[in-house]
Amino acid sequence: MSYWFLLPAAEPRTQLEAQRPEMLKAFAALSLAGFAKAYATLPTDHLERYVAFVQSRPGHDFNAVGIEALDAALTEAAAELGRQLQGAKDQSNT
Numbered sequence: 001m002s003y004w005f006l007l008p009a010a011e012p013r014t015q016l017e018a019q020r021p022e023m024l025k026a027f028a029a030l031s032l033a034g035f036a037k038a039y040a041t042l043p044t045d046h047l048e049r050y051v052a053f054v055q056s057r058p059g060h061d062f063n064a065v066g067i068e069a070l071d072a073a074l075t076e077a078a079a080e081l082g083r084q085l086q087g088a089k090d091q092s093n094t
Contacts, residue, residue: 016023039047053059 039050042050054063
């Protein structure tokens with residue numbers, strides 16, 4: 001069992017970076033399986049049109065905006081969690 005969370009801050013990053021290729025390969029396989037299931041019932045002509053859109057400039061722009069929005073939402077959620085955890089810590093000491 002790995003206890004990376006007990007290591008100094010720089011060491012977990014080094015360990016995670018070393019595992020990046022394997023993690024990317026695993027994520028790609030999971031993504032492919034998920035997309036295959038999600039789009040299994042889509043007619044071929046619709047799927048072809050969707051792929052053409054995703055590979056187009058507007059499709060790239062559309063996905064970039066979605067990724068930016070998701071990043072902003074997750075960043076804000078993490079910040080809010082941090083604020084709430086800090087409050088819980090402060091309250092537990094009273």
